[in-house]
Amino acid sequence: MLSQLDRLSFTVDGRYADDSELQFIADYIRSFPIRAQTYLKLQELESKLMQQTYQKVRLIDPMLFNHNGNDITAKWKQDTLRVLRYTAVTVLMDDTDTLRDRLLLWFQTIMKAFNAQRSCDVTYQVLQEVVKQNLPHAQANLVCPILELNRRLLGGSL
Amino acid sequence: MVSTEASNPVKRKYPKKHNHYGFRDFFQFDPEKGTIMDWNDSQNILTTEDFIIGLVEGLEEEVGDASAATMYTIGCEWGQKDAFFFEKWFEREFDRNVRQTNLLFLLETWWWPFTSQGWGRWEVDMGDRKQGFMFINIFDSAVARTLGDVGKPVCFLYAGLFAGFFTELVKKQLSCIEIQCYSMGETYCKFLLGGQDRIDAAAFWLNEGATARDIEKRLRTGEVLR
Numbered sequence: 001m002l003s004q005l006d007r008l009s010f011t012v013d014g015r016y017a018d019d020s021e022l023q024f025i026a027d028y029i030r031s032f033p034i035r036a037q038t039y040l041k042l043q044e045l046e047s048k049l050m051q052q053t054y055q056k057v058r059l060i061d062p063m064l065f066n067h068n069g070n071d072i073t074a075k076w077k078q079d080t081l082r083v084l085r086y087t088a089v090t091v092l093m094d095d096t097d098t099l100r101d102r103l104l105l106w107f108q109t110i111m112k113a114f115n116a117q118r119s120c121d122v123t124y125q126v127l128q129e130v131v132k133q134n135l136p137h138a139q140a141n142l143v144c145p146i147l148e149l150n151r152r153l154l155g156g157s158l
Numbered sequence: 159m160v161s162t163e164a165s166n167p168v169k170r171k172y173p174k175k176h177n178h179y180g181f182r183d184f185f186q187f188d189p190e191k192g193t194i195m196d197w198n199d200s201q202n203i204l205t206t207e208d209f210i211i212g213l214v215e216g217l218e219e220e221v222g223d224a225s226a227a228t229m230y231t232i233g234c235e236w237g238q239k240d241a242f243f244f245e246k247w248f249e250r251e252f253d254r255n256v257r258q259t260n261l262l263f264l265l266e267t268w269w270w271p272f273t274s275q276g277w278g279r280w281e282v283d284m285g286d287r288k289q290g291f292m293f294i295n296i297f298d299s300a301v302a303r304t305l306g307d308v309g310k311p312v313c314f315l316y317a318g319l320f321a322g323f324f325t326e327l328v329k330k331q332l333s334c335i336e337i338q339c340y341s342m343g344e345t346y347c348k349f350l351l352g353g354q355d356r357i358d359a360a361a362f363w364l365n366e367g368a369t370a371r372d373i374e375k376r377l378r379t380g381e382v383l384r
Contacts (some may be wrong), residue, residue, distance in 0.1 A: 106179050
């Protein structure tokens with residue numbers, strides 16, 4: 001949303017925007033109630049989502065929490081929590097460009113440095129399943145595309 | 159330029175925020191002072207492509223063929239100084255010594271300010287590190303992008319920067335050469351970093367018409383100049 005507003009202010013320099021150029025603002029206003037509800041829901045369910053995701057990922061591959069013989073569960077939780085919170089604000093603001101610029105492009109290189117792409121691939125795949133189980137369909141539909149973007153960028157397929 | 163108090167309000171509030179490389183987080187514009195400070199309190203200036211062309215062509219006019227070596231030397235000094243600067247801000251931000259850190263993470267962290275500043279994204283290939291050399295790819299080099307396809311490598315400043323920084327980091331004299339450049343019509347720039355003997359060999363092969371791929375093969379088979 002903010003990125004789109006920013007772009008709009010450039011493209012309409014010295015003229016009036018037409019209806020199609022303003023459409024995204026109307027769409028955003030219309031979608032704001034469900035965005036706000038989803039944001040609050042993610043905040044409310046944060047620890048539950050984290051716990052369920054952790055347990056499922058652990059079942060899939062416990063070695064994902066082990067790096068060179070060290071238990072990295074705490075680090076995994078810290079990283080996943082950060083991405084989840086950025087995801088929540090991205091749902092609220094409808095701004096994946098900002099998510100990419102402020103977090104994902106940087107975090108992608110860091111995850112690669114630690115060879116954690118497979119862990120990210122599995123984590124954000126599982127988190128999508130957990131979100132679908134815990135949030136109403138319409139809310140999960142707002143969250144999952146962003147989690148999929150996280151998975152593709154951090155999991156190494158982009 | 160380093161001040162004790164961070165000039166960036168986001169940094170004052172979140173001094174340990176690591177993902178601060180977005181344009182709005184990384185740079186702090188002060189219209190009253192006319193300054194642009196970055197996250198690490200270095201002063202930045204904005205330049206145009208004309209500035210880069212002026213720098214490269216002006217130097218060529220002044221010193222002729224020696225301009226490549228001059229740019230490389232400038233890069234070396236920059237890299238050496240930046241290694242000390244980096245060590246300080248890294249330790250401040252991560253509360254740990256650069257030598258007790260995962261090497262790839264360390265290198266990514268070093269390069270991120272350069273990415274934000276427009277020097278291009280990079281990729282480090284350390285697969286041959288044990289053999290004493292490594293490759294660095296630069297996507298969207300500011301110098302090559304500006305000069306366009308001129309049929310020869312132009313990123314001497316980058317080569318010097320890598321040589322200077324890595325020499326300080328590993329405390330061993332290293333050199334660097336660009337073996338593939340966007341300005342030769344390639345899609346990205348490729349640098350070889352290693353000891354002087356290998357860089358001399360690569361320079362010779364390059365001069366004889368070898369491609370980056372040929373050079374990689376020859377190095378991996380242990381070929382050096384006699």
